[in-house]
Amino acid sequence: MVTSEDKKIGRKQILTPNSVKKWAIESNIEVIEFNESKDIFEKISKLNINLGVVCYFGYLISKQVIEKFDKGILNIHPSLLPDYRGAAPLEWAILNGETTTGVTLIKINEKFDKGEIVAQEKTNLDYTKSKKDIYENLFKTGTTLLNDNLDLYINGKSKLTQQSNSNKLAPKLTKQDGYIDLLNTGKDLLEKKILALNPWPTTYTTLQNIADYYKLKPLKKPNLTVQIVATEQHLTPQVRLKLLKPEGKDIMNWEEFKNGYLRN
Secondary structure: OEEEOOEEEOOOOEEEOOHHHHHHHHOOOOOEEEOOOOOOHHHHHOOOOOOEEEEOOOOOOOHHHHOOOOOOEEEEEOOOOOOOEEOOHHHHHHHOOOOEEEEEEEEOOOOOOOOEEEEEEEEEOOOOOOHHHHHHHHHHHHHHHHHHHHHHHHOOOOOOEOOOOOOOEEOOOOHHHHEOOHHHOOHHHHHHHHHHHOOOOOOEEEHHHHHHHOOOEEOOOOOOEEEEEEEOOOOOOOOOEEEEEEOOOOOEEHHHHHHHHEEO
16 A cells, blocks of 8 residues: 555654554554655556555556556546546635536556556535535545446446546645635635634635734734634525634634634
8 A cells, every 4th residue: 555654643743554554554564654755656566466556545546556566557537537637626616616526446557646447436516515515425436436347347347438528626625725815804704714724725815914804903013813613504695704713812702702812
């Protein structure tokens, strides 16, 4: 199994393996650690494997590596390809207000998310769930899709379909994508951004922007970064902030934030 190297987590920056690596170690499965600066081809070349399966990997796999697998490599991709090719498929589907999404099983090639389609499954996009829960449900669907099509694929009986072009892409998100200008962002878009961009790259604004929106004055430095964690559902056009996280502080509710950071 190939997965990313351990990452530093938390305030103490402790090197921590991801959940997939933990499961592999507990299951006595050999782990090959990967990062962008390492060439895994030499390690892969020593293994006698007929088929590869990729899930939530996020890196382009070279043709040299793909060709080491007699049956190629299958990828479980959480979108209805060719729509939302790229590193953030669910996030962009939410931002664009899609009502449906799904999972596509493809035979990968050397181009990012452009391999032949083996099978697809469509699902509704439930905006009442967290992004984590939506992703988990999509990959559960993907697991079933893989199991249902694996024998056909291995025996050469799958009908592979070339992908068409699409103008719905899913490029990698950056910290800047999470910035919110409350004065110029409608409630509907704000709620979509909060769902799509948390926990990464987060949705945030400045203390001054919040003060201007509510016609109040900041008690702290105006350029203080404030993460918008959640809003309240209500009928008025104005956004009602529910949970916020000022830079360097814990998450607090609106009343706590207002009392500590704003004045009339």
